[in-house]
Amino acid sequence: FSGSSLEDFNGGFGRGQNHAVMKWREVLAQLDRIWLQGKAIALIAHSIVKKFDDPTGPAYERFEPSLQPKLAGLVRQWVDYVLFCREEVVISKAKTEKTKGVTTNIRYAYTRRCPAYDAKARGTSLFPERILLGWQPLMDAIAADEARSTEMRGEIDAMLAEVGDLALTKKVTEWLRSNPTNVVETHNRVKEILETKRSAEVPAVETKTGGAAAAVVS
Numbered sequence: 001f002s003g004s005s006l007e008d009f010n011g012g013f014g015r016g017q018n019h020a021v022m023k024w025r026e027v028l029a030q031l032d033r034i035w036l037q038g039k040a041i042a043l044i045a046h047s048i049v050k051k052f053d054d055p056t057g058p059a060y061e062r063f064e065p066s067l068q069p070k071l072a073g074l075v076r077q078w079v080d081y082v083l084f085c086r087e088e089v090v091i092s093k094a095k096t097e098k099t100k101g102v103t104t105n106i107r108y109a110y111t112r113r114c115p116a117y118d119a120k121a122r123g124t125s126l127f128p129e130r131i132l133l134g135w136q137p138l139m140d141a142i143a144a145d146e147a148r149s150t151e152m153r154g155e156i157d158a159m160l161a162e163v164g165d166l167a168l169t170k171k172v173t174e175w176l177r178s179n180p181t182n183v184v185e186t187h188n189r190v191k192e193i194l195e196t197k198r199s200a201e202v203p204a205v206e207t208k209t210g211g212a213a214a215a216v217v218s
Helices: 015-038 069-078 133-164 166-178 179-201
Strands: 047-052 061-064 084-093 098-111 130-134 204-206 212-214
Touching: 015 069, 130 133, 133 166, 133 179, 166 179, 179 204
Parallel strands: none
Antiparallel strands: 047 061, 084 098, 098 130, 204 212
């Protein structure tokens, strides 16, 4: 863009940002090729504090990536994990002192979006909300989450086999294929269906007065 700013590119407000996003799509396509070779890709950005106008309540400030909004959205969709990294901060207030924040010198990576910052983890809902900042803690968390997911998928298959509903099995299989991160919620729902089926199959027992009473399954 020699000789002109991004916003001046081709004229018109916002054209520069659109052109930058197009170039970034080319960059991400190249990174995809590297990722397919078995390489891990890590993108690092600074954060800034910006005002967020919450349509459901008062506005507040939050940390966001120091990127143009369109570019930040593009990168966020492309990556599997968005980690907000910072030192742990605790509040200290002595009787004779004003409230102040101090750090513990322990750095954490946060994996779940909240009002204060943006984050995500493309894993199950059991993925830890906070891990120690470092490559190995992240790899350990991913491996543990994948192991839990595999175990739960096996349990889902076993429960579906007991339910014996081919239409339900097909529906659940297709759902998990399209939504692999929802394995925990799917496991809970299939378990609920199975427990309902088991309860319905419990035979009635005769009471001493001749009436029928439902058997209790522990």
